[in-house]
Amino acid sequence: MSSIKKVVLAYSGGLDTSAIVPWLKENYNCEVVAFVADVGQGAEELEGVEAKAIASGASECHIVDLKDELVADYIYPTLKTGAIYEGTYLLGTSMARPIIAKAQVEVARKVGADALSHGCTGKGNDQVRFESCFAALAPDLKVIAPWREWDLSSRESLLDYLAERNIPCSASATKIYSRDANAWHISHEGGELEDPWCQPSDQVWTWTNSPEQAPNESLLVQLSIKNGEVVAVNGEQMSPFQVLTTLNEIAAPHGIGRVDIVENRLVGMKSRGCYETPGGTVIMAALQAIDELVLDKTSRKWKDTLANEFSHLVYDGRWFTPLKDSILAAAEAFSTLATGEVVLKLYKGQVTAVQKQSENSLYSEDFATFGEDDVYDQSHAEGFIRLFSLSSRISAMNNK
Amino acid sequence: MSSIKKVVLAYSGGLDTSAIVPWLKENYNCEVVAFVADVGQGAEELEGVEAKAIASGASECHIVDLKDELVADYIYPTLKTGAIYEGTYLLGTSMARPIIAKAQVEVARKVGADALSHGCTGKGNDQVRFESCFAALAPDLKVIAPWREWDLSSRESLLDYLAERNIPCSASATKIYSRDANAWHISHEGGELEDPWCQPSDQVWTWTNSPEQAPNESLLVQLSIKNGEVVAVNGEQMSPFQVLTTLNEIAAPHGIGRVDIVENRLVGMKSRGCYETPGGTVIMAALQAIDELVLDKTSRKWKDTLANEFSHLVYDGRWFTPLKDSILAAAEAFSTLATGEVVLKLYKGQVTAVQKQSENSLYSEDFATFGEDDVYDQSHAEGFIRLFSLSSRISAMNNK
């Protein structure tokens, strides 16, 4: 093993990273600095995390508040592209990885570390996302991925490992689901979900009501959108982060934003995940409604290409690349048009845009309906059709 | 005006085409043959249509049953590509136009006609779709589009026109919405829908319950899928058309398949439409669920490209083109994998795939979870990541 002096570990306070602290010290004979990213995973996740890190043997613990930056600089750019992975997944975990990696590198620079470490398993996407970002931001720092090195392959063995070292840990030996949360979403894997023929049980979901439990009355919410970002909820101006948390609170009781999918991992196998993205689902519906008004046909088709491309880029952790800069710049050229108001109805798991308007709207009642107008002469259609279908006509005449 | 002897008119029995029959005879001094396509628009639409056509002055009326062929040869091919227009519209009207045009041309050949006519307005997509198909299938036949020629611009003037000629017509002077139905969907335009800030009233919708009116109990339905087509509902084998009508009946009460969008018309302006596609929405959810199991990551990304491309092709009426053959062939290479079972839950406007399995599934609990296996060695991930991110690393080292 290569010589390491000081490593910055992406630390969560959970079982895995609690064990990684002593394991790094013992196996690399190095100082371990804990780094905790506050990406909106919730107060209970952060409570006492510094004390836990020190108790595990970390020399320092840096808690960095990334909540506003996550929403403003990672989530909204992604939203502007329209990216949805494989038709369904709103990329909640994927979007958080680059900002965490970036902040982790910044801590490493500050404390003069020569290595970075994380608690991702060897079968998942997150190892690739973290380490791809590390490669782009800090190619000189070593990366240690304990899950790919050690032989502690079960929760029991991790608990034993901690007990042997008298490191306190509140984790239980049995944990059914693997979860990951941030301001945008919470994900769930494991347990009965590992069989796609098995429905998720009620205990899977933690943020939202089921549609069945949701209120029998629908709720209307009005979003104000400016340049592709929601700037007010029901007329109240808010920061991007506040918009998201407000909409999470509004939408979760109505059962909005549950998704249950089998997806393709970057590392070649499939996995089944359940996701809850209540506020985000409402935001996406609103942005889609504005796009309906402001994007012309060729722009919309091209934006769908951008969305497809960007969804894989974000999922794959290629954030700090020229490809990201390129697709994002393309999307931002469109989001300058995305300004307007949308009213959405929340009801039993569904969000529906029921009213929409925009100063940049290309919709015009005058043009769409059957009356006469100056812009559109119905006789023009004949010429359009003749030329639009000319190659078909020529081809058909050839085949006679 | 050019000389025409016999014209085949796509006749519906409604006000417009009722007036077109005499208008063609008077203005082109020709025989008019009525052609009625049965694409599953419903028995009441077809009742007495032949008598009406003759009463309007048609020399013959040909009613052609296209229901099975529509579903098998136009809808399923489109479904196999995953095409959804501008993210939302399931292409119900678009898919029906090519088959109607083709059957109309066949009638024209049979009766020795030298022209084709339709009742589409000069501002819509359908005129382009019909005439593009005519160009591909019968470039030698003249096309007459009365709406682009005459000066009968209101319902009142059409009714007057018929009254003057003593042609009976049950149409009323006021008709709020313009609707189009076939086995797959019904569309609604006009009335208050012309203002996108205005919610659709209850009278817009004709096939489905509102989510609020839907039963309080959810319903499970199991679909059997073979090569990308649903072959059985709840274990009962059915033809493609039967599957669709059965699912329409099952899903409509649950409020499934309502869509309310502003879309880009091919002819350059936007329009607002409401669509009801109950059974189709269930079928699409089932096909998407199977795709989750059987398509690998690169295939899925490519299929999303096919879907985007095909959605515009179908919307634009480019059915009888080499481009259609190409994209469809590409999609069919994937649909050979799409075999399996899906259970879907219908509840208050939402359809959710809750169970899914396939003999071609690439999902394997063994590979996805954390235990050891023969196929995947966690240490392989390091090598993967290093090469996957190598260009980022080299670029970052350059920038030092």
Add this chain to the structure above:
Amino acid sequence: MSSIKKVVLAYSGGLDTSAIVPWLKENYNCEVVAFVADVGQGAEELEGVEAKAIASGASECHIVDLKDELVADYIYPTLKTGAIYEGTYLLGTSMARPIIAKAQVEVARKVGADALSHGCTGKGNDQVRFESCFAALAPDLKVIAPWREWDLSSRESLLDYLAERNIPCSASATKIYSRDANAWHISHEGGELEDPWCQPSDQVWTWTNSPEQAPNESLLVQLSIKNGEVVAVNGEQMSPFQVLTTLNEIAAPHGIGRVDIVENRLVGMKSRGCYETPGGTVIMAALQAIDELVLDKTSRKWKDTLANEFSHLVYDGRWFTPLKDSILAAAEAFSTLATGEVVLKLYKGQVTAVQKQSENSLYSEDFATFGEDDVYDQSHAEGFIRLFSLSSRISAMNNK
């Protein structure tokens, strides 16, 4: 015909626009302002053009020098996307249309005109390009396209028309080829070219030597590239326009940049054109060589998508659209990397990049060759391959 007071005509001094001036006055009873765009078509084309315009009956003649702006703001943006239409055509005519249309609108605003006119035929692309730009820049101005209105369908009839009005014109009754030139290229259509089985005769080509006539000695030229633009030729700093004219002079004798293709016109039929783009062909080869060094694999693949999309956009005259802004922004994210030096060999019709270097090069002899290095451990390849091919492996195991 609608009432017009003053029209600005895109005037070239050739036969067509010489006749259009009096035709507009007679048929629209309006004042005609001639507008001449200097896009580098050459001094002989511009000589005496103002006098000719006045002699034809124009009230004023505005000659606007667009040469620098054409190269800087229309040609280089297009080059940055890598756009080549249908694999071969370097878009010379297409790129010039938007800037001419824009300057024509500016003249119209200055002189208070209420209409615009051009001399494009009714079967070509240019009418669509001009009028699409007019629609985007001046939707309030009427557009008059005489070729779609009048019945002067031959050169003879145009000459007669001028002779009857005593308007002097040096044009001859027979002109074999239709040509269009600007700083970037000259195009040739008509004559024997209308048969694709017929080789272009020597008299088609006007700018370049044939490869056979080119010198027997090759010539090396070194280009310095900064952010996707050539800034120096053989070490001498130049403006974008100077670079282009210098390279035209250098490359034309060597027979560089001849192209002979059948292309798809936007209006639905095919046409056969010969193009000469000597300097441009050298510039494109140099930019391609730099891209080889600085773009990673995923970026390069995406840029090829941008190129395909942009080539049709430019060809189709969609310059002043959000789609242009989007694709161009995407391309510019890459062109910030395109800095370096390229030496090209010109020899008998071929240009070959024989030496290339860039400060942003991702090529490294250390990484590419077989020796050990810190960045790449050959054992990593095994892991990469295993995960890269994992879905194939799983699929194959399923099929056992």
Add this chain to the structure above:
Amino acid sequence: MSSIKKVVLAYSGGLDTSAIVPWLKENYNCEVVAFVADVGQGAEELEGVEAKAIASGASECHIVDLKDELVADYIYPTLKTGAIYEGTYLLGTSMARPIIAKAQVEVARKVGADALSHGCTGKGNDQVRFESCFAALAPDLKVIAPWREWDLSSRESLLDYLAERNIPCSASATKIYSRDANAWHISHEGGELEDPWCQPSDQVWTWTNSPEQAPNESLLVQLSIKNGEVVAVNGEQMSPFQVLTTLNEIAAPHGIGRVDIVENRLVGMKSRGCYETPGGTVIMAALQAIDELVLDKTSRKWKDTLANEFSHLVYDGRWFTPLKDSILAAAEAFSTLATGEVVLKLYKGQVTAVQKQSENSLYSEDFATFGEDDVYDQSHAEGFIRLFSLSSRISAMNNK
């Protein structure tokens, strides 16, 4: 090391695989079966190869003639998609890997082997291509890649290794270039090529004359194309393989098909390669010429998307995947149109299609020129333009 009984080695008779035979026996204690793929690399490469293999210690040597199948089933399908990697590379090595892998697996099945081995280095693409194909075709067989395992890192050490074992080898200690040949092309890497600022010396190239050395007289050659395949050269019917070898002989003296590029390897770094593809370059020019005649605009744009996608697929060794089936099916829908005759001029490094015709040509002199015709009414253009640019017009009117 896992237990292996019998391994089939892709054997070339060169230094590397000569050493791999004894190395496998010593390190895996297994029987080694040599497999030699005849992909048209030339008689001298194959001469005495079986004796060499036996002398190295192989128990058997299977020489399999893949020449016809390579051209018919791997090269032509790729050509039909139009794939060219990163704008320049004609994929010569890439296309040969899947067929070699497939034949190697077939030998393994025949002799009952439990492992496969190859001589590819750990930094190249070929290891990924071979092993991805193995994963798809024989996931049960072990793969041994000696270059990723052993410590024989130089030609000297390999020669010493053979000398110690008294295995005869005619290889010299110094070999400047690494080359790979098959019926389609020969590639060259290494030596002075490792510096992109360095021009290839004359000794790099082995198949073609330099343009300077080529005859001063151009040569015309006529190709007959049917369904996307060349079926006759100068009127003489030939098999696909014969066409290719015939054109190699015709084109090589004229300096056709030299390429010198820096490309992105799949494994993340760049490399510089020189390629000679004389006959293939002529074939591609002919197919492109036919496509100009028979593909309409939307089809051509889509085919360019197919080409981009397929070029990476082939380069990356993803041949035996659903993605390949999909893209290839899409391309074959177009190649059914690609029938006709092309005359090409070969002159000093350049191939130019100078005459072309097709029974499926969409080009028509009647439509392209200015005269009247029945198909195209010039007044139709106005309507086309108005609708084509309508969204620009509406947008511009909004912005007033």
